[in-house]
Amino acid sequence: METATINNNFKSEEYFINMGPQHPATHGVLRLLLTIDGEIIKKVEPDLGYIHRSIEKMCENDSYQQIVHLTDRMDYLSSHINNEAVCLAVENALELEVPDRVKVIRTILDELTRISSHCLWWGVMGMDVGALTSYFYGFRDREMINDIFEETCGARLTMNYNIPGGLMHDIHPNFVRRVKEFITHFKTKIPEYDRLLTGNIIFQKRTKGVGILNKVDAISFGATGPVGRASGYSCDVRKYHPYSALDRVHFNEALHTDGDSYARYLVRIQEMWESISIIEQLIDYIPDGDHKVATNAVIKLPKGEYYQKVETARGELGVYIVSTGTKNPYRVKFRSPGLSNLSLLNHITVGGKIGDLVATMATIDIVVPDIDR
Amino acid sequence: MDIILSIHDWFLGLLPAQITGFTKMALIALTYLTLFAVLGLYLVLLERRVAAWFQLRIGPNRVGFQGLLQTMADALKLLSKELTGTVKADKFLYNLAPYFVIVTSLMALGIFPFTQNLQAYDINIGLFFLIAISSIGVIGVLLGGWSSNNKYALIGAMRSGVQTISYELSIGLSLLTMVLITGSLQLSEIIEVQKNGWLILQGHIPAVIAFMIYMIAGTAETNRAPFDMVEAESELGAGFHTEYSGMKFAYFFLAEFINMFIIAAIAATVFFGGWLSPFGITESIPWLGVFWFLLKTFILVFLMMWFRWTFPRLRVDQLLTLEWKYLLPINLANIVIMALIVWLGLTLQL
DSSP: HHHHHHHSOOOOOEEEEOOOOOOOOGGGSSSEEEEEETEEEEEEEEOOOOOOOOOOHHHHOOOOOHHHHHHTTTTTHHHHHHHHHHHHHHHHHHHHOOHHHHHHHHHHHHHHHHHHHHHHHHHHHHHTTTHHHHHHHHHHHHHHHHHHHHHSSSSSSSSEEEETEEESSSOOOHHHHHHHHHHHHHHHHHHIIIIIIOOOOHHHHHHOOOOOOOOOHHHHHOHHHHHHHHTTTOOOOHHHSOOGGGGGOOOOOOSSOOHHHHHHHHHHHHHHHHHHHHHHHHHHOOOSSSSSSSOSSOOOOSEEEEEEEEEEESSSSEEEEEEOSSEEEEEEEOOOOOHHHHHHHHHHHHTSSSSHHHHHHHHHHHOHHHOOO | HHHHOOOOOOHHHOOOOOHHHHHHHHHHHHHHHHHHHHHHHHHHHHHHHHHHHHHOOOSSSSSSGGGGTHHHHHHHHHHTTTOOTTSSOOHHHHHHHHHHHHHHHHHHTTTTSSSTTBBBOOOTTHHHHHHHHHHHHHHHHHHHHHTOOHHHHHHHHHHHHHHHHHHHHHHHHHHHHHHHHHHOOOOOHHHHGGGOHHHHHHTTTHHHHHHHHHHHHHHTTTTTSSSGGGGHHHTTTTTGGOOOOOHHHHHHHHHHHHHHHHHHHHHHHHSOOOTTOOHHHHHHHHHHHHHHHHHHHHHHHHHHHHHHTTOOOOHHHHHHEEEEOOOOOHHHHHHHHHHHHHHTOOOOOO
């Protein structure tokens, strides 16, 4: 009764606030339309399209080799894995068997990409909950991976190392040594990450029980990757549809059942350990052989529809190609993990505070160009 | 000090008594203004170097020797910047707000004893004055956020109101705990009492608890991480000073650093004996008191910087929970224990 009187006397009013497209927490040009009552979030509407470059449409005028280069610009933190998705789709359509060496190198680089993406995520996660130092720690370790990539293919962000039929060049002679150096270094650094953030009581208070997503919702919203796995939805493409050299390695799928931001955080930390284990299993056994098989200069896929999915750092990336038998695809569709992961934002943040929204967005780990394409 | 007395005499010989008073006031004000500017600028530089040290970086080291002129250059840049603002802001309050913040921190700086007798004004309710003055500063923050007609700024300002009002209680109570021992609010007398041992030693466990609560509340009072709810750049952009630019922004910025110094200086004075040297090792050289006072203060400033670059930020409701459910009850119990200790004469006298 008493609360009712208070509410009558001091009526609180909902108001509308624009978060983005320029806002530190939206990691790019994402715009969120927030309806807020004081600090409590009533509604979150993501407004997309600020970095839409119609990559799918551009693909229709490009050859298959060119499409690979466009995929870099989607999820730029998983660019090597994106490239691989298109290459695998084309190779499967052509029924092309790539050499073992290519498969192993691709998988090692995939996992390095995943670690580098998670490093950046970890840094930014800390920054979003207000601990700026983690950002620099994450970047220090990411830098070593970038150096490996730079030596391997000359690029640090948009790799373009995969081509349909194999790799653009063979690996650098230093590759194995440097990857091993990185692994030795990084194994000492993940415990450091844990000391700085994971065990911190403020950090746990900020993330535990925040943005809870249950398994049923995770499946119905199409959540994949660490977001889905933190809710107990076993969805690792690497486990269920192994590609490249993933059929010959043993690793555990990082699964948690809490579904809150802290679980999503732990899944990614565990994934870094698993990626290290995958690289360790492969790095000493890179088979000799050619780094590519020859394809026609103009690739024409047989008439039909092709689908290939891979596990990027953010979740399941699907590449769907419809070919009419010409040198260009008739239609290309990318199923990006970011879009479906973002779609559940409203569902899991309503009722929380502004700080919760930021913490939750950080653990969803969105990359805006991946959402807009 | 002798130097001050001789300056006083020299002035009296030169000018009539009344004008001497005014000249001295003007000179002291000028000295404090200079001190304020220098302290503000170099605390910013210190913060940046400390942050860089924590973050595997080098920090500013190009402008001047080891970057000593970096913040001067930044201040010049801020001075020469156009003052932009929103059209719909409440112009009068919008322009007034930065002065509230900067004037209060300048006033608080005035009553610290840097060493024996080196004090602008030895006010007899010193500690009370400090607490009162620091509460006025929040009006500037509230005004600034509210009058700039920006929702982010408004949220920041409201958070600041909530936060400062809550944590002022803890600051006041933890200092009151120590006043039970000294029996005086005057800063010079508080230091006099500590010639028998710093208060943190005299009051042993309750004093340590009071010190910890004071540091937590002090960090919150200055709106620094992990309590930087007011600015919370990943949530609110820049919080209450979103719409401020140029020198008006610099006022807020400098005041934040000066407030940090003030909070640390109060702690150094009340808990660690102010300008007193440890074990009285330099008792015979009174001017070294400045060194000891600044050393203690800067160690505490460093502690606050350490907090900032290590901890994540609390959420606004957790901030209030911490204060009202934990710090305040502990603090009240602590006062009672301290009162008992003082009553039974159990304070530690070295």
